[in-house]
Amino acid sequence: MAEALKRYLDGHNVNYQLHIVDGPTMTAQDAATRLQVPLETIIKSILFIDEKQEPVLAILTGDRRVDTKRLSSIVGLPKIKIATPEITKMLAGFEVGVMPPLGHEKRFMTVIDRKVMNLSKVYGGSGMMESLIEIDPQEIVRLTSAKVAEISE
Numbered sequence: 001m002a003e004a005l006k007r008y009l010d011g012h013n014v015n016y017q018l019h020i021v022d023g024p025t026m027t028a029q030d031a032a033t034r035l036q037v038p039l040e041t042i043i044k045s046i047l048f049i050d051e052k053q054e055p056v057l058a059i060l061t062g063d064r065r066v067d068t069k070r071l072s073s074i075v076g077l078p079k080i081k082i083a084t085p086e087i088t089k090m091l092a093g094f095e096v097g098v099m100p101p102l103g104h105e106k107r108f109m110t111v112i113d114r115k116v117m118n119l120s121k122v123y124g125g126s127g128m129m130e131s132l133i134e135i136d137p138q139e140i141v142r143l144t145s146a147k148v149a150e151i152s153e
Contacts, residue, residue: 001018001127001131001133002094002126002127004093004103004105004127005103005126005127009133012143014139014143015135015136015139016134016135016139017133018126018131018133019035019123019131019132019134020130021034021035021130021131021132022034022130023130024097024129024130025097025098025129025130025131025132026097026098026129027097028042028043028044028061028063031062031123031132032062035123037123039061039062039063040061040063040115041061041119041121041122041123042061042122042123042124042132043062043101043122043123043124043137044060044061044062044124045059045099045101045124045125046059046066046099047083047087047088047091047092047099047108048066048080048083049080049081049083049087049091050077050078050080050081051078051079054077055091055106055108055109056075056077056080056109056110056111057092057101057104057108057109057110057111057144058071058110058111058113058151059101059110059111059112059113059116059140059146060112060113060115060151060152061113061115061119061122064113064115064152064153066151066152066153067151067152070149070150071111074111074147074149074151075109075111075147091104091105091106091108092104092105092106093105093106097125098126098128098129099125099127100124100125100126100127100133101124101125101135101140101144102139102140102143102144103127107144108144110140110144110146111147111148111149111151112140112141112146112147113148113149113150113151114148114149114150115150115152116137117137117141117148119137120136121134121135121136121137122134122135122136122137123135
């Protein structure tokens with residue numbers, strides 16, 4: 001786990017579990033396979049930006065894709081697109097593929113797909129390729145002040 005994320009979680013008294021896996025977890029399917037859990041319990045944290053570089057973090061289950069028009073409408077930012085790996089690293093402090101759902105260098109507007117909130121625990125990026133955090137999605141909402149909305153296709 002990335003040290004900055006560990007400090008953040010511990011500093012905010014978050015109940016989480018770290019899972020070390022054998023091999024990289026760059027995709028949701030990789031993570032599900034390595035943890036031997038259903039794909040829909042893996043969460044993806046994807047950074048989007050608009051033309052003014054305003055960031056929005058979208059969190060959804062591993063079996064879904066973001067509906068960018070719906071996300072754009074919910075956050076009120078026209079013409080959003082997925083941030084490049086370089087912009088993601090610069091803004092969030094984490095690489096694409098291992099992005100945690102919280103604990104970033106800067107606070108972002110965050111939107112969590114409603115389907116995520118139907119789960120009592122989810123597995124997400126830890127900032128490192130060979131580990132994942134298990135966390136209650138309610139904790140993500142609490143710490144990020146995320147909007148919960150239908151943002152997946």
